[in-house]
Amino acid sequence: MKLFRYLAKEVLVSTMAVSFILLLIIASGRFVSYLGRAAEGKMSFEFLFIILGFHIPSFLQIIIPLSFFLSLLLAYGRLYIENEMSILFACGISKVKLMLYTLGIALIATLLNGFISLWLAPTSEYQSKLAEQEQNQLTVFDFIQPGRFQGKGFNTTYVAELTQEEGWMKDVFISNTAVVDGKRVPTQTLATHAEQLKLEDGSTYLVFKNGSRFEGTPGEKDYKITLFDTYAVLMDESDTFAINNPNTKPSHEIWASDDLKDQAEWQWRISLIIMIPILAIIGTSLSQVNPRQGRFFKMLPAILLMILYLGMMIWGRTALEKGRIPSEIGLWWIHGIFGFIAAFLFLNFNEVKLFQKKPVTSSKSNLSGTGKQSA
Secondary structure: OHHHHHHHHHHHHHHHHHHHHHHHHHHHHHHHHHHHHHHOOOOOHHHHHHHHHHHHHHHHHHHHHHHHHHHHHHHHHHHHHOOHHHHHHHOOOOHHHHHHHHHHHHHHHHHHHHHHHHHHHHHHHHHHHHHHHHHHOOOHHHOOOOOOOEEEOOEEEEEEEEOOOOOOEEEEEEEEEEEEOOEEEEEEEEEEEEEEEEOOOOOEEEEEEEEEEEEOOOOOOOOEEEEEEEEEEEOOOOOOOOOOOHHHOOHHHHHOOOOHHHHHHHHHHHHHHHHHHHHHHHHHHHOOOOOOOOOOOOHHHHHHHHHHHHHHHHHHHHHHHOOOOOOOOOOHHHHHHHHHHHHHHHHHHOOOOOOOOOOOOOHHHHHHHHHHHHO
């Protein structure tokens, strides 16, 4: 039991460290893309962290199997280099028992990833879609930054000052396009003050005070200039949509579904759980190195094997969604292939000779034996 705790500590601590690094790399890429949207006024800065937090479980369900596999190679490789594994084998710990300990550690990672893949990740993705709907209901003036032009081209907004208590916008300039007689024409609106009014029916109006409106292309006959004391515009509202993405549905719902995309999502969630014990066997088998080879001697082929495994799963999921692979076969054949590879590597790791050559009796020895017998 002490040996199991020691090995579990070595592997799981490394798994957490590798998972944190991989999560930081993936989240940083997403953060940069969201930050660009926030700078363009398409997303509030507070919403940026909310949506990123909701996506973290989806990142983890892929990160955990990869980080566990890499941590197994690193931890066991160090034990081989420092001759700790040699001492364990000399004390009577067989390689089969080492594999059983490793599968016990893999069970911890499997249960954790099962909880994330089957419940936490779909729940978080559903909440992220709800948050996106709430964000889409906001107008461009909810993201306004005083003293700065926002947008590009004809769709540009500028507000010189924004009073927080009254909600008034001062010295407003808005440039956009409007449909007139079936064609789009540029419009510009200038006002000293403006505010948003939300009525009880849910509609939102933008009310301008003391300004002018220019409609059309300068130099053409249909160019219009309108001066006003009060001018109200009904803001376009984003329609709410049903959340039917397969990655947002509960596991029990997609398990019973006949839709190909739901079946692909279900098999993908299960595959991220099944691959952990398979990778544990492969990692334990390929982690065996001698001190002269170095701990990273088998890292490259192991990582390439892991990338091939994940790549085939991604390809299989896409093919399953498009109906190129029957749902009965699905992704299971990929696990079968790598399960066979894991079994072959384990037998080789345990020094089981599958193909042994039979000893061949030389003709010379037969002749000498015959000569002695006749003598």
